[in-house]
Amino acid sequence: MPNQTNPVCRLCRRERVKLFLKGTRCESPKCAIERRPYPPGEHGRGRIKESEYLVQLREKQRARRIYGVREKQFRLYYQKASKAKGVTGARLLQLLESRLDNVIYRGGLAMSRAQARQFVTHGHFQVDGQKVDRPSFQVKPGSKVEVRQRSRSVDRIVEAAAYAAGRTIPEWLNLEAGELRISVLSVPAREMIDVPVQEQMIVELYSK
Numbered sequence: 637m638p639n640q641t642n643p644v645c646r647l648c649r650r651e652r653v654k655l656f657l658k659g660t661r662c663e664s665p666k667c668a669i670e671r672r673p674y675p676p677g678e679h680g681r682g683r684i685k686e687s688e689y690l691v692q693l694r695e696k697q698r699a700r701r702i703y704g705v706r707e708k709q710f711r712l713y714y715q716k717a718s719k720a721k722g723v724t725g726a727r728l729l730q731l732l733e734s735r736l737d738n739v740i741y742r743g744g745l746a747m748s749r750a751q752a753r754q755f756v757t758h759g760h761f762q763v764d765g766q767k768v769d770r771p772s773f774q775v776k777p778g779s780k781v782e783v784r785q786r787s788r789s790v791d792r793i794v795e796a797a798a799y800a801a802g803r804t805i806p807e808w809l810n811l812e813a814g815e816l817r818i819s820v821l822s823v824p825a826r827e828m829i830d831v832p833v834q835e836q837m838i839v840e841l842y843s844k
Contacts, residue, residue: 692841699833703732704749709772714842725835726826733824736763737771739781743809743818744800751796760787775820782817806830 700710717727732738737752740761746752753771755761761768762784763775775781783793797816805811808828810819 689841692837695834695837696841699729699732699831699835699838702749702831702833703735703738704753705732705772711842714838718839718842723826725839728838729826729829729831729833729835730823731774733829734774734776735771736761736768736773736775736781739775739809739818739820742806743781744797744803744805744811744813745781745783745793745816745818746796747799751792755793760784760790760793777820777822779820780817781820782815788816 696710700707705713713731714724714728717731718724720727733742737746737749737756740746740752740755741749746755756771756773757769759767759769760783761781763773763781764779767784787793793816797813800811800813806824806828808820808822808824810821811817812819
C-alpha cells in the first residue's frame with residue numbers, strides 16, 4: 637500500500653488469505669501465511685466473534701489491501717461505482733482493475749502491484765504513447781500500455797518481463813512480451829476478476 641512501512645506479510649495474515657503483495661515470495665514456501673495461517677498479534681490464535689459488521693469490514697479491508705489504495709480513495713471508487721450503470725459491486729472491482737498499476741501487474745510487466753506502482757511513479761511507462769506517472773490512471777479498452785524506450789534496459793523491468801513467461805494473463809489483456817507492451821482488450825467482466833473478495837459485502841457496508 638502507499639507509504640506502507642510495516643511488514644506486508646502481516647496484512648495477508650490479518651486477512652487470512654494471500655494478497656500477493658510480495659511477488660515471487662508469495663508463491664514460495666517462505667510465504668508467511670503458509671507458515672502461520674492465523675492473524676498476527678498476541679490473540680491471533682484466539683476465537684473472534686465475527687459480527688455482520690466485522691465480516692463486511694474485513695471484505696473492504698481485504699479489497700483495499702489487494703489493490704493498495706487508501707480509505708479515502710477507495711470510498712471515491714465506491715461512490716463512482718454507485719453512480720454508474722450496472723451492479724455496484726462489479727463496477728467497483730472493474731474500476732480497481734482498470735488502474736494503471738493493476739494493469740501492469742496483471743499484464744505481467746511487474747511482479748506485484750507495489751512494484752508496478754513504483755515503475756509508474758518513476759516514469760517507466762506510457763499509455764498510448766504518452767508518459768503517465770499516476771498509478772491510479774484509468775486505462776480504457778483499446779489502450780496500449782508499454783515500457784518507455786529509455787527504460788527497456790532497466791534490470792528490474794527485464795526481470796519482471798522474464799518472470800511473466802510463467803504467469804497466466806487475464807483474457808481481457810494481451811501481453812506482447814517481446815515489445816514490453818500490454819493491450820487492453822475490454823473491460824473485465826466479474827468472472828474474469830479472480831480476487832478473493834465478496835464485493836456485495838462492501839456495498840452493504842457503505843450502504844449503512
